[in-house]
Amino acid sequence: MRLARLLTLSALSLATPALAAPPAKPKPPAMTAPAPTTPSSLEAETRAWHQKRLANLTSEEGWLSLVGLFWLQEGDNRLGSGEDNDFVFPAGTPARIGTLTRQGTQVTFTPAAGVSLTKGGQPFTGGAVGTGEGPADTLGLGALRFYLIPRGDKLGLRVKNPEAPARKQFHGIPTWPVDAAWRIEGRFEPSPTPKKLAVPTVLGTVEDMDSPGTLVFQVQGQEYRLDPVLESPTGPFFVIFGDQTNRDASYGAGRFLYVDPPKDGRVVLDFNRAYNPPCAFSPYATCPLPPAQNRLKLRVEAGEKRYGDH
Structure with missing residues (x-):
């Protein structure tokens, strides 16, 4: 799906503001009462959710395994560890791995002599390469995995390695204490007609995404609104948001949040589950803003x- 690809698009370096000392912690804001829960159950549920989130992030296929992102030009694109290649792969790989040839939306791969690769886990001697971003279209060379990702009219080659330093050196993500005050009940205002939300990306492009309406909630009597997007017709709402902590305490380019579909017009925005986008961990991810x-x-x-310093 297009959003999943953006998040796997996963190549993009973001400039973020320097980390500054956080201000003195204010008193918890008075917010709209959330759905009934107990502090102990909210703490346990949030910690369990975050452990699962970290397990996905640090898995062999997770965002921390990214080691490269290259954009194909029309025609031949040579790859390998040699400095004269179009795509310079990590040290330790063959000087010549092969050539990706792009003709419009069609791409073929020709391995270099003596290089053994796999495609979808099976021996691959060359031929067409799809852009499905799934196992069947993934090329393998030792521990490396690489595959094509479409972004608008661009085609990128994403490279992963489970031995990536970012994965091996990962030390966890700091979080604010779990606080029931940030589990806020709001209302959902559905859009009367199909709506597209213009979502910018770190690539400098804009992606038009389906949006079902608006989430409305209050903090200290002040009303706030967020427009979610849909990753699937029946799944949860996906919210890409920024706030004033982006300047000094949270990731500078904003954070993500999932919200369950409304029940009787009501929604719960649990900001305890607000999380960093892939670009917070890798310059090789492509994220929505x-x-x-x-x-x-x-x-x-x-x-x-x-x-860290992101």
């Missing part, structure tokens, strides 16, 4: 904080 209307003029001191 918060639309202008999703940049909140308040500090959401909940969920994941900034990771």
Whole structure:
């Protein structure tokens, strides 16, 4: 799906503001009462959710395994560890791995002499390469895995390695303490007609995504609004948002949040589960950015904080 690809698009370096000392912690804001829960159950549920999130992030196929992202030009694109290649692969790989040839949306791969690769886990001697971003279209060379990702009219080659330093050196993500005050009940205002949300990306492009309507909630009596997008017709709402902690305490380019579909017009926004996009961990990811209307003029001191120097 297009959003999943953006998030796997997963190549993009983001410039983020330097980490500054956080201000003194304010008193928890008075918010709209959430659905009934107990502090102990919310703490346990949030910690379990975050452990699962970290397991996905640090898996062999997770975002921390990214080691390269290259954009194909029309015609031949040579790859290998030699400096004269179009795509310079990590040290330790053959100087010449092969050539990706692009003709419009069609791509073929020709391995270099003596190089043994796999495609979908089976021996591959060359031929067409798809852009499905799935196992069947993944090429393998030792521990390396690489595959094509379409982004608009661009085609990228994403490279992963489970031995990536980012994965091996991962030390966890700091978070704010779990706080029931940031589990907020709001209302859902459905869009009367099909709506597209213009979502900018770190690539400098804009992606038009389906949006079902608007999430409306209050903090200290002030109303705020967020426009979610849909990854599937029946799945949860996906929210790409920014807030004022992006300046000094959370990732500078914003965070993500899933919200369950409304029940009787009501939704629960649990900001304890706000999490960093892939670009917070790798310069080789391609992420959506918060639309202008999703940049909140308040500090959401909940969920994941900034990771490292990102």
